[in-house]
Structure formats: C-alpha cells, structure tokens
Amino acid sequence: METRELRYFVAVAEELHFGRAAQRLGMAQPPLSRAVAQLERRLGTPLLTRSSRSVALTPAGEVLLAEGRAALAAVEAAERRTRRAGAADRPVLVLAVKAGASAELLAKLLDAYAAELGAVPVEVLLCAVGEQGPVLRDGRADVALLHLPFDTTAGLDAEELGTEGQVAVLPAGHALTGRTAVSLADLDDLPGLPAPRWTGPGGRPDGPGPEVRDHAQLLQLVQLGRTYTVLPESVRPQLPEGVVTVPVRDAARVTTVIAWPPHSRSRPVADLVGTALRL
Amino acid sequence: METRELRYFVAVAEELHFGRAAQRLGMAQPPLSRAVAQLERRLGTPLLTRSSRSVALTPAGEVLLAEGRAALAAVEAAERRTRRAGAADRPVLVLAVKAGASAELLAKLLDAYAAELGAVPVEVLLCAVGEQGPVLRDGRADVALLHLPFDTTAGLDAEELGTEGQVAVLPAGHALTGRTAVSLADLDDLPGLPAPRWTGPGGRPDGPGPEVRDHAQLLQLVQLGRTYTVLPESVRPQLPEGVVTVPVRDAARVTTVIAWPPHSRSRPVADLVGTALRL
DNA sequence: CGGCGTCGATACCCCGGAGGTATCGCCGGG
DNA sequence: CCCGGCGATACCTCCGGGGTATCGACGCCG
Numbered sequence: 001m002e003t004r005e006l007r008y009f010v011a012v013a014e015e016l017h018f019g020r021a022a023q024r025l026g027m028a029q030p031p032l033s034r035a036v037a038q039l040e041r042r043l044g045t046p047l048l049t050r051s052s053r054s055v056a057l058t059p060a061g062e063v064l065l066a067e068g069r070a071a072l073a074a075v076e077a078a079e080r081r082t083r084r085a086g087a088a089d090r091p092v093l094v095l096a097v098k099a100g101a102s103a104e105l106l107a108k109l110l111d112a113y114a115a116e117l118g119a120v121p122v123e124v125l126l127c128a129v130g131e132q133g134p135v136l137r138d139g140r141a142d143v144a145l146l147h148l149p150f151d152t153t154a155g156l157d158a159e160e161l162g163t164e165g166q167v168a169v170l171p172a173g174h175a176l177t178g179r180t181a182v183s184l185a186d187l188d189d190l191p192g193l194p195a196p197r198w199t200g201p202g203g204r205p206d207g208p209g210p211e212v213r214d215h216a217q218l219l220q221l222v223q224l225g226r227t228y229t230v231l232p233e234s235v236r237p238q239l240p241e242g243v244v245t246v247p248v249r250d251a252a253r254v255t256t257v258i259a260w261p262p263h264s265r266s267r268p269v270a271d272l273v274g275t276a277l278r279l
Numbered sequence: 280m281e282t283r284e285l286r287y288f289v290a291v292a293e294e295l296h297f298g299r300a301a302q303r304l305g306m307a308q309p310p311l312s313r314a315v316a317q318l319e320r321r322l323g324t325p326l327l328t329r330s331s332r333s334v335a336l337t338p339a340g341e342v343l344l345a346e347g348r349a350a351l352a353a354v355e356a357a358e359r360r361t362r363r364a365g366a367a368d369r370p371v372l373v374l375a376v377k378a379g380a381s382a383e384l385l386a387k388l389l390d391a392y393a394a395e396l397g398a399v400p401v402e403v404l405l406c407a408v409g410e411q412g413p414v415l416r417d418g419r420a421d422v423a424l425l426h427l428p429f430d431t432t433a434g435l436d437a438e439e440l441g442t443e444g445q446v447a448v449l450p451a452g453h454a455l456t457g458r459t460a461v462s463l464a465d466l467d468d469l470p471g472l473p474a475p476r477w478t479g480p481g482g483r484p485d486g487p488g489p490e491v492r493d494h495a496q497l498l499q500l501v502q503l504g505r506t507y508t509v510l511p512e513s514v515r516p517q518l519p520e521g522v523v524t525v526p527v528r529d530a531a532r533v534t535t536v537i538a539w540p541p542h543s544r545s546r547p548v549a550d551l552v553g554t555a556l557r558l
Numbered sequence: 559c560g561g562c563g564t565c566g567a568t569a570c571c572c573c574g575g576a577g578g579t580a581t582c583g584c585c586g587g588g
Numbered sequence: 589c590c591c592g593g594c595g596a597t598a599c600c601t602c603c604g605g606g607g608t609a610t611c612g613a614c615g616c617c618g
Binding site for chain 2: 001002003004006043044045046047058059060062063064066067068069070071074075077078079081082083085086087091139152155156203261262263264266
C-alpha cells in the first residue's frame with residue numbers, strides 16, 4: 001500500500017464525498033474514484049458503500065481510517081525527524097510542554113541538561129492543552145512533559161518524574177478563599193462561578209461556563225471573577241495578582257511524566273530523560 | 280514520501296550495499312540508486328555516504344532507518360488489519376500470547392470473554408519470546424498478554440492484570456531442590472548447570488549454557504539436567520515430570536499485562552480488556 | 559605498477575499507470 | 589417529468605519508474 005493511496009482514502013473517508021475530497025487533494029474526481037477502487041481491489045475488500053447520493057464507510061473502512069491516520073502520522077514523523085536531523089549541523093532536541101505548566105521543573109531540567117556532557121541545544125515547543133501527544137507522534141517534537149491523568153501516554157514510552165496535589169484557583173475575595181482546604185463537591189455548582197469549558201480530552205464541552213483554550217485565558221477569567229479552576233499546586237508561583245489558591249482535598253493527584261516515541265531513543269533523548277530522572 | 284521509497288531506503292540501509300539490496304527487492308541496481316538519490320534530494324539531506332567500496336549511514340540516515348521501519352510497520356499493520364476486518368463476515372480478535380506462559384489465566388480469560396454479550400471469535404497466536412510487541416505493531420494481532428519486565432509496552436496501551444513471584448526450575452534430584460527458597464546468587468555459577476542462553480531482549484547472548492528458543496526446549500533441557508531456569512510461579516501446573524521448583528526470594532516480580540495498539544481500541548478489544556480486568 | 563574485478567553512477571529507452579477531460583447512468587427533488 | 593448533483597466509465601496524454609548497457613572510481617593482486 002502506498003502512502004498516496006492512503007492519503008486519498010483518508011481524504012474521501014473524512015469528507016464522505018469524492019468531489020470535495022478531490023478538491024482538497026488538488027486533483028480531479030475521476031482519478032480519485034479510480035485510485036480508491038483500485039485500493040479496494042488490492043485489499044480485496046470494499047471500504048466504502050456508494051450510492052449516487054451518499055458515501056459511507058464499511059467496517060473495514062472504519063479500520064483503515066483509524067489505522068491509516070496513524071500510519072500516515074508515522075510516515076510524516078519519519079520525514080520530519082529526518083529533515084531535522086539533516087538540516088542542523090548539530091542535532092537539536094525539541095521538547096514539547098503544555099504552555100503554562102511545570103515552569104519550575106522545566107527551568108531546572110533545562111539548566112541541568114545544559115550542564116551535561118554532550119548536551120545538544122534544546123528547543124522548547126509550547127503546546128495547547130492535549131497537543132503534546134500528537135506533536136510527538138508526528139515528529140514535530142522529540143520529547144514531551146505530560147501530566148497524567150489529563151494527557152495519555154498511549155503509544156509512547158514514559159518515565160514518571162513526580163506527583164503533586166491540586167489546588168483550586170479562585171478570584172480573590174471569594175467566599176471559599178478563607179477555607180484551609182475544600183473538596184470538589186464544594187466547588188461544584190458555586191453560585192455565580194461556573195466551571196470553565198475546554199475542548200479536548202478531559203474537558204467538558206458543554207455547560208454554562210466560559211470557553212477557554214489555554215492557561216493564560218483561564219487565569220485571566222479567574223482574575224475577572226468569571227470562573228474558577230483546579231490546577232496542580234506547582235503553578236502557584238506563576239499565578240497573577242487577584243487570584244487565590246485553596247488546596248483541594250479529594251482532587252486526583254497529578255503525575256508529571258517525561259515521554260518520547262518508543263523507537264527514537266536517541267542519545268540526546270536518553271540523556272535528557274536521565275537528567276530528568278535525577279532531578 | 281512514498282512507502283516504496285522508504286522500503287528501498289531501508290533495504291539499502293540494512294544491506295549497506297546497493298547491489299544486494301536491489302536483489303532483495305527484486306529489481307536492478309540502477310533504478311534503486313536513482314530512487315534513493317531522489318529521496319535524498321526530496322528530503323534535502325544526504326542519507327548515505329558512498330564510496331565505490333563502501334556505503335555508510337549519515338546521522339540523518341540513522342534517524343530515517345529507525346523511523347522508517349516504524350512507519351513501514353504501521354502501514355503494514357493498517358493493511359493487515361483492514362484485510363482481516365474485511366475478510367471475515369464477523370470480526371475476529373487475534374490474541375498474541377507467549378507460547379507456554381500464563382496458560383491458566385489465558386484459559387480463564389477465553390472462557391470468561393466467550394460468555395460475554397457480543398463476544399467475537401478469538402484466535403490465539405502463540406509467539407516466540409519477545410515477539411508479541413512486533414506482532415501487535417505490524418497488525419498480525421489485536422491484543423497481547425505481556426510479561427513485565429521481560430517484554431516492553433513501549434508504544435502500546437496496557438492494563439495490569441496481576442503480579443507473581445518467580446521460581447527456579449531445576450532438574451529433579453539437584454542439590455538445591457531440598458531448599459525451601461533460594462536466591463539468585465545461589466543459582467549463579469552452579470557447578471555443571473550453566474544458565475541457558477536466549478537471543479532477544481533480556482537474554483544473555485553469550486555464555487557457556489545451551490541456546491534455547493522457547494519454553495518447551497528450555498524445559499526439556501532442564502529435564503535432561505543440562506540447564507536451569509527461573510520462571511513465573513504460575514507455570515508450575517504445566518511443568519513436566521523430572522523438574523522441581525524452588526521459590527526464588529530476590530527475583531523480580533513478574534507483572535502480566537494485557538496490551539493493544541493505542542489507536543485500535545475497537546469494541547471487541549475494549550470488551551476483552553474489560554473482561555481481563557474483572558478476572 | 560598495471561590489469562582486473564567490484565561497485566555505484568550515468569545515459570538512454572520503454573512502457574505502465576497516474577492524472578486530466580468529456581460523458582454517462584443513477585437517483586432524488588421540485 | 590425534467591433538472592441537477594454525484595460517482596463511474598471511456599479515452600487520451602505524459603511523466604516517471606524500471607530495464608540494459610556502460611562509465612568511472614578504487615582496492616587488490618600478481
């Protein structure tokens with residue numbers, strides 16, 4: 001199976017429309033129809049059920065869509081990492097970090113690693129929430145800091161770096177800020193202080209609260225008294241004026257892990273992981 | 280990048296010889312040389328350093344060899360799983376198990392899963408030591424039972440099923456068989472009873488002992504008084520006559536996990552994992 | 559030190575197949 | 589009943605992947 005065929009099939013499977021898929025691929029519709037038909041012949045199984053009014057996936061098509069996306073990501077990752085390895089005279093390590101998280105750990109890690117023998121330059125790639133996994137898988141980064149249980153290490157190699165509790169981040173002056181600790185139940189359904197919404201894994205896509213995309217937005221909304229949030233306690237040093245933290249007794253403990261794609265255990269990656277584990 | 284180009288490059292990188300690589304690929308040498316050169320042009324970086332006497336990998340080439348193998352495995356996995364999904368009228372689940380291991384757990388799991396609502400037929404694929412990972416990654420299997428720390432879950436999703444201690448398996452009548460427990464040090468350098476050798480991860484590739492490829496061979500050699508071994512205690516019911524087990528105090532505990540490729544969390548896989556966790 | 563054998567690169571040719579255009583056949587809606 | 593949208597088919601073109609013949613570089617050996 002060639003990646004070209006896979007790309008064609010994935011485009012059609014996503015659009016469920018040959019014409020639009022062809023347009024997206026920058027080609028005409030007939031060769032696309034032919035290519036997909038040929039792929040079906042080669043695989044010996046129909047991938048799509050076509051009527052002149054609609055296109056739908058067969059069970060085999062569902063499988064190929066999921067597997068094909070992963071395979072295409074792997075090919076893209078190979079290409080990107082090779083380009084990066086060839087472009088720089090010295091190799092560069094790209095470390096993906098959720099924007100706004102683990103700042104202190106990150107600073108210590110970068111310092112400690114830079115002092116290592118044979119350290120290579122490290123580029124820090126700040127990601128949106130939940131983007132570190134994909135970024136690792138498609139080769140834009142070599143290593144990432146993840147936070148369980150929010151992120152997932154599925155398909156990655158990882159080592160645990162430490163765990164911490166979580167604190168509620170509230171607007172200054174809120175009724176709960178006098179408490180020495182709160183529980184999640186206390187935070188649920190606070191009058192006039194809805195939980196924020198964020199898209200992606202672990203987020204609540206519906207509800208009354210404001211929608212946020214990253215930590216900065218979130219904290220600004222807390223500052224403005226429009227929402228609250230629960231974050232790992234290590235963010236405290238980076239919090240702005242006007243917000244107050246209260247430990248949450250029963251929040252899940254957050255585990256920070258360092259993760260990398262399993263087959264790219266290069267020397268620099270191994271060194272960085274070793275440094276992180278010794279911190 | 281097309282899979283054809285990747286296959287060509289991987290062949291050359293493995294053989295380090297254009298002629299032999301071309302032969303392996305069933306083609307002539309000149310088009311292979313051209314294809315690799317074109318790949319280098321497209322990637323914008325040399326992958327091989329050629330003299331008329333030898334071929335060697337550049338750093339970028341090393342990266343592409345590692346990443347490319349993984350990418351090709353992913354493409355093959357997509358192809359195989361799609362074929363399987365399309366071929367059978369009802370989907371079939373392929374479960375990879377190390378030959379000779381976890382027999383009791385396996386039997387219970389298969390029984391319990393077969394009794395589930397919506398269970399699909401399960402095919403058991405018996406693997407050589409350490410082969411379950413690759414078998415999962417290239418799509419020959421959908422789920423596997425692995426044994427940490429011998430196997431690795433790198434690149435896989437996994438759930439823990441249980442841990443157990445290990446026992447030494449010795450020929451009947453051996454001096455140590457009277458002991459109620461032994462330590463690893465006791466087993467090291469036993470006179471006339473060398474440790475077995477096996478290739479693959481965790482094995483010792485050199486040494487005086489006989490070379491083995493699977494459990495059956497290993498146990499036969501123990502029976503014959505030619506070697507000893509250390510195995511999880513759950514193998515005891517399957518041991519043949521003529522061998523004796525003694526608990527090993529300080530051997531690493533073995534964790535049995537059920538693992539699957541992260542992107543193929545189909546309904547049957549999820550059911551089987553759920554069943555395993557409830558055992 | 560010169561001839562030879564080995565190996566990758568180059569030159570040149572051919573053909574399959576990928577992609578384009580025109581058009582058909584099917585089907586749902588007004 | 590006709591129109592419009594959509595996928596399939598027919599047919600053509602041309603690029604490029606693959607083959608053969610050959611060159612040029614470089615160890616090796618007599």
